[in-house]
Amino acid sequence: MDKPALVVIGNGMAGMRTVEELLKLAPDMYRITVFGAEPHGNYNRILLSPVLAGEKTVADIMLHTREWYAANGITLHAGDPAVRIDRQRRIVHAASGLNVSYDRLLIATGSKPFIVPVPGHALPGVIGFRDLHDVDAMLAAARSGGRAVVIGGGLLGLEAANGLLRQGMDVTVVHVTASLMNQQLDAAAAELLRASLERRGLRILLSRQTAAIEGEGRVQALRFEDGETIPADLVVMAAGVRPNVALAQGAGLHVERAIVVDDTLQTYDPRVYAVGECVQHRRATFGLVAPIWDQARVCAAHLAGSGHRCYVQQATATRLKVTGVDLYSAGDILGGDGSEDLVLRDRRGGVYKRLVVSGRHLTGAVLYGDVADGPWYFDLIQNRTDISALRNQLLFGIS
Numbered sequence: 001m002d003k004p005a006l007v008v009i010g011n012g013m014a015g016m017r018t019v020e021e022l023l024k025l026a027p028d029m030y031r032i033t034v035f036g037a038e039p040h041g042n043y044n045r046i047l048l049s050p051v052l053a054g055e056k057t058v059a060d061i062m063l064h065t066r067e068w069y070a071a072n073g074i075t076l077h078a079g080d081p082a083v084r085i086d087r088q089r090r091i092v093h094a095a096s097g098l099n100v101s102y103d104r105l106l107i108a109t110g111s112k113p114f115i116v117p118v119p120g121h122a123l124p125g126v127i128g129f130r131d132l133h134d135v136d137a138m139l140a141a142a143r144s145g146g147r148a149v150v151i152g153g154g155l156l157g158l159e160a161a162n163g164l165l166r167q168g169m170d171v172t173v174v175h176v177t178a179s180l181m182n183q184q185l186d187a188a189a190a191e192l193l194r195a196s197l198e199r200r201g202l203r204i205l206l207s208r209q210t211a212a213i214e215g216e217g218r219v220q221a222l223r224f225e226d227g228e229t230i231p232a233d234l235v236v237m238a239a240g241v242r243p244n245v246a247l248a249q250g251a252g253l254h255v256e257r258a259i260v261v262d263d264t265l266q267t268y269d270p271r272v273y274a275v276g277e278c279v280q281h282r283r284a285t286f287g288l289v290a291p292i293w294d295q296a297r298v299c300a301a302h303l304a305g306s307g308h309r310c311y312v313q314q315a316t317a318t319r320l321k322v323t324g325v326d327l328y329s330a331g332d333i334l335g336g337d338g339s340e341d342l343v344l345r346d347r348r349g350g351v352y353k354r355l356v357v358s359g360r361h362l363t364g365a366v367l368y369g370d371v372a373d374g375p376w377y378f379d380l381i382q383n384r385t386d387i388s389a390l391r392n393q394l395l396f397g398i399s
Helices: 013-025 045-053 066-071 132-143 155-166 187-200 246-250 289-303 374-382 388-396
Strands: 005-009 031-036 062-064 075-078 082-086 091-094 099-101 104-107 111-113 126-128 147-151 170-174 203-205 210-214 221-224 229-231 234-237 241-243 259-261 272-274 279-281 317-322 325-331 339-346 351-358 361-368
Touching (some): 005 013, 005 099, 013 031, 013 062, 013 104, 013 289, 045 132, 066 075, 104 289, 132 147, 132 234, 147 155, 155 170, 155 187, 155 234, 155 317, 187 203, 187 351, 187 361, 325 374, 339 388, 361 374
Parallel strands (some): 005 104, 031 075, 126 234, 147 234
Antiparallel strands (some): 082 091, 111 241, 325 361, 339 351
C-alpha cells in the first residue's frame, strides 16, 4: 500500500525539528511534503543577528540543506508558500498553483513581526527583522551608511541595533517603556545594560511613543507623540511578533490568539497538528526554543503512533548574550507581597545579581555580567528547594 501523506506548512525550525523527531521514530511511515515561503532550506533564525553583524555567513546558519531533504525522501517546495487549506478535501493549495493531498497536516507557520501601525509604516526603508530577506535589506541599507532607528528595546531590537552599528550605521534604539528588555530584566539590570550599550556607541531613547514615520517616497524621519523628530534613513521594527494564523483561520480551525492545540499538539481537526510560535496551548503562546523543542518531540511521537506523550509547559529560563553582555533571567523577577530581594552589585566588575525570595523558596533571579550560577538558581526555583540553610551564601553561588 502507498504510504500516507504528511504535508508540513512551514519550513522553519519548529516544523523541521518535528520532522527530524518523526524520522527518528518512524523514518518510512509517511510521504513528506514541505512548503516554505522562503527560497532556502531550513536555517537557524536565532543566528540572524550574527549574520547581520558580519560574524557568520548564511551557509553557517543552515540547519538542513536541500540535499538533506532529498536524502530523507522529503519533497521541498521552497519559495512556494501554502495559500489555502481545504480541510474537507484534505488538500493544500500553494501560491504556484500546486495542490497536494494530505492524510496528516502539520502547521508550523511561526510568527511575523508586529509592524507598529503608525502613519508612514509602509514607506520604503521600513522593515521588520525576522528572516534572511530582512537581513539582506538591512545590509544593503548599511552599505549606504546613514542613520538607522530601531523601534523596540527587547532582545531582537538590541541585536538588530548592534548589527547595524557593526556595519557602520549611526543607530538609535527607541523603546516605549522606561527600561530596556523590561520582560526579562529589572530596572537596575536594564540600566547597567543601557550604560554598556551607550558606551559602545548606540543611542538609547526610552519612554518614547512613535506617532509617525515621515518621508517623501522613502523614510526620512521618525516623529514622537511629544512632537520631537529624529532623522532616519532606515527604520527597523522590532516591537514584538504576532502568531501567523491567517492560513489556519481561513481553513476554519479554532484560533484565539494563536492556533489552539491540545496536549498532543492536535488542533480541533484530528488530522491537523500545529507546533511553534503559531500555537496556543492552555492559553499560552511561545517564543523560546526550549518549549518548541518539547512540542516537536510530543507531536512527532503522535504522528508516529508511538505512545501517548503529552506536552506539559515547563518553567523556562532566559539566558541571553546581548551585544557581548551575558544576562540570565528566571522565574518571577517582579516579586510580590512578602517577597524579599537579595542583591549583589559589583560596579567595577560589571556584575549584578538580584534574587527574589518568598519564605523558604527562591522564586526569581536576574543576573547581569556573571551568569555561571544561573542554571543552579533555576533548579532551586523549579524544584521549590528549601533555601533556608543556603540563604546567607545564596548570592555567591554554589559553594
